[in-house]
Amino acid sequence: MMKEVNHCIQQVATQERPRERLVLFGAEQLSNHELLAILIGSGTKKESVLDIATRLLNQFETLLNLKHATIEELQAIDGIGRVKAMYLLAAFELGRRSHLPNRLERTVVKHPDDAADYLMSDLAQLMQEHFVVLFLNVKNEIIHKQTIFIGSLNASIVHPREIFREAVKRSAASIICAHNHPSGNPTPSPEDIEVTKRIAEAGGIIGIDLLDHIIIGDYRYISMKGKGFF
Structure with missing residues (x-):
C-alpha cells in the first residue's frame, strides 16, 4: 500500500513546489492556489498543501470572497486550523493596507x-x-x-x-x-x-x-x- 506521506508536498518535483517556483520565477508567476499554499504552509497526512489550497479556492469561488471570509469560515475548511486562518487573514489585510495612502503625510483634497x-x-x-x-x-x-x-x-x-x-x-x-x-x-x-x-x-x-x-x-x-x- 502506498504510504499516505506520498501525498505530502515533499513528493512534488522541486521545480513544481510553490516555494521553489517563487524563488526561481518570482511571485507574479505563481497561480492563486500556489500563493495560498505558501501561506498555508503545510498539508496533512491525507492531502498536500496544494490540494488544500485548491479546495479552499473552490469553496470560496473567488479571491474577493476569500478576502472577506471570517476566521470561523476559514477554520471550517479541513486542513485550515486557527493559526493558518490567521496567516491568511493577516496576508489579505497587509495587501489591503499596501494600497492605502501614506497616513504620515496628510492627503490634500484638490479634486x-x-x-x-x-x-x-x-x-x-x-x-x-x-x-x-x-x-x-x-x-x-x-x-x-x-x-x-x-x-x-x-x-x-x-x-x-x-x-x-x-x-x-x-x-x-x-x-x-x-x-x-x-x-x-x-x-x-x-x-x-x-x-x-x-x-x-x-x-x-x-x-x-x-x-x-x-x-x-x-x-x-x-x-x-x-x-x-x-
Missing part, C-alpha cells in the same frame, strides 16, 4: 479624484454599504476619517448631528461624505440625494461646508457635487 483615490481601496469591494466622512482642515488636508454607519442609506439613519458633532470635535473646516454601492453602480439613488441635501443644509447653517459626496462603485465613482445634485 474629487483625490477623495475617491483615498477611499477606493477601502470601499470598492465591501459587501455592505458603509457611510464614511472625511474631515478636512482649512488647507483641505484630511485630518480624520470615520465610518458613521453601516447599512442601507436613508435619511432617518444618517443624521447630520452625528456628522457635525465629530466635525466640531475635530475642528474641521469642511467635510466630504462618501459611501459605497455594493452593486458596483455608483449612480445616486433618491435617498442618496435627499441625505446629501440635508447634510449640505446643516453644514451651511453651522459654517462647516460639505465639499462633496462621493459614491463609490466597482472601482469607479460619482461626485455628487460635480454632477450638480446639491
Whole structure:
C-alpha cells in the first residue's frame, strides 16, 4: 500500500513546489492556489498543501470572497486550523493596507479624484454599504476619517448631528461624505440625494461646508457635487 506521506508536498518535483517556483520565477508567476499554499504552509497526512489550497479556492469561488471570509469560515475548511486562518487573514489585510495612502503625510483634497483615490481601496469591494466622512482642515488636508454607519442609506439613519458633532470635535473646516454601492453602480439613488441635501443644509447653517459626496462603485465613482445634485 502506498504510504499516505506520498501525498505530502515533499513528493512534488522541486521545480513544481510553490516555494521553489517563487524563488526561481518570482511571485507574479505563481497561480492563486500556489500563493495560498505558501501561506498555508503545510498539508496533512491525507492531502498536500496544494490540494488544500485548491479546495479552499473552490469553496470560496473567488479571491474577493476569500478576502472577506471570517476566521470561523476559514477554520471550517479541513486542513485550515486557527493559526493558518490567521496567516491568511493577516496576508489579505497587509495587501489591503499596501494600497492605502501614506497616513504620515496628510492627503490634500484638490479634486474629487483625490477623495475617491483615498477611499477606493477601502470601499470598492465591501459587501455592505458603509457611510464614511472625511474631515478636512482649512488647507483641505484630511485630518480624520470615520465610518458613521453601516447599512442601507436613508435619511432617518444618517443624521447630520452625528456628522457635525465629530466635525466640531475635530475642528474641521469642511467635510466630504462618501459611501459605497455594493452593486458596483455608483449612480445616486433618491435617498442618496435627499441625505446629501440635508447634510449640505446643516453644514451651511453651522459654517462647516460639505465639499462633496462621493459614491463609490466597482472601482469607479460619482461626485455628487460635480454632477450638480446639491
